[in-house]
Amino acid sequence: xxxSMASRAVKNTSKSIKELLFSPFDIIFLLRAYFVTSLRLxxxxxxxxxxxxxxxxxxxxxxxxxxxxILIAAAFLLPFSVIFVGMDGFWKxxxxxxxxxxxxxxxxxxxxxxxxxxxxxxxxxxxxxxTAVSKFINYTRSNPGDSVKYMGVKLLLDISFMTVILGLFMxxxxxxxxxMLKITAEVQAGTADVGSIAFSGLAIVTILGALAxxxxxxxxxxxxxxxxxxxxxxxxxxxPIIIRKC
Numbered sequence: 001x002x003x004s005m006a007s008r009a010v011k012n013t014s015k016s017i018k019e020l021l022f023s024p025f026d027i028i029f030l031l032r033a034y035f036v037t038s039l040r041l042x043x044x045x046x047x048x049x050x051x052x053x054x055x056x057x058x059x060x061x062x063x064x065x066x067x068x069x070i071l072i073a074a075a076f077l078l079p080f081s082v083i084f085v086g087m088d089g090f091w092k093x094x095x096x097x098x099x100x101x102x103x104x105x106x107x108x109x110x111x112x113x114x115x116x117x118x119x120x121x122x123x124x125x126x127x128x129x130x131t132a133v134s135k136f137i138n139y140t141r142s143n144p145g146d147s148v149k150y151m152g153v154k155l156l157l158d159i160s161f162m163t164v165i166l167g168l169f170m171x172x173x174x175x176x177x178x179x180m181l182k183i184t185a186e187v188q189a190g191t192a193d194v195g196s197i198a199f200s201g202l203a204i205v206t207i208l209g210a211l212a213x214x215x216x217x218x219x220x221x222x223x224x225x226x227x228x229x230x231x232x233x234x235x236x237x238x239x240p241i242i243i244r245k246c
Contacts, residue, residue, distance in 0.1 A: 005237045006149035013229035020047055021222055030221045037224075050087035051221065054228025056123035057235075061158075063228050064108050067164075071101055076172060076205060079180030080198055088185065112158050113151035116231040117238070124235065128193025135242050143241055149236050157230070161223050168215045179205065 029047070037042045037051045055062075078097060081090055114136060119133040140147035179201030186194045 001220045005079065005146045005234065006153045008237065009150070009230050009233035010153060011235045013226055017225050020050055020225055027218060030218045033221045034217045037221075051225060051228075054225060055233070056117060057120045057229075058116055058224055058227035058233040059119040059123075060117075061112065062224075064112055067104065068108065071097075071104060072166075072169065075101075076176045076209065079176050079183065080202060083183070083194065083198055087184070088177075109155065113154045116154070116227065117150070117235055120231050120235045121242075125239075139238055139242050143238075154230070157226070164219065165216050168212040168219075169209070172205055172212055175201070175208055176205050 029045075032043075032045075033048050033051050035041070036045075036048050037055065040052075043049060043052075074097065078090070078093060081093055085093065118129070118132045118136050121127050121135055122129060124130075127135065179197070181195050182201070183194050186197060
């Protein structure tokens, strides 16, 4: 195998995405594709059927992204815990949250680059999870150059896409911080009832979060397609080496 496996995968992926999503601003289709694919509904749309075919190739990304979104959602609820646990309890929860988030982020960086390939090997070649992990590890040892390029491109894509998605949630995050500061100021001033501030703030945060979530759903369709095609093309290039050497 040449040392351009990752670049070939990117080129083939870009071509496939252009053919699949020929109407990138078809918002109705993107939303329909998201819900049909996520809920495993039936569809006669060839593009949606192709999206469903690609799901096993980005299974690892979906798993880690789902866990990450749960952690992010928890962060927006933290400010409102002041009402129930007080400031001392809030700071303890915040420290615990930051520790969990840090551990998950470090582990995610390592796992994100490899899990898609492992699950793809399981899907395409019916390997068990342990066998697929062993095959992928052996491949990375025998082909460190290709492995680093594959995982490097994957990691770069992850960082880029997550930056965009997190940017969509920034207004919600800023509003949550503002609400937290208002509640903190009222508590320190001795105000007994901060419920009105909390609930009105929560309403605004919820609206901003809903808009961000809607935007992220729309973007997730082309992003998921890219991950799927990229992993599929990369695994096709890996397999001759895996079969021959691993």
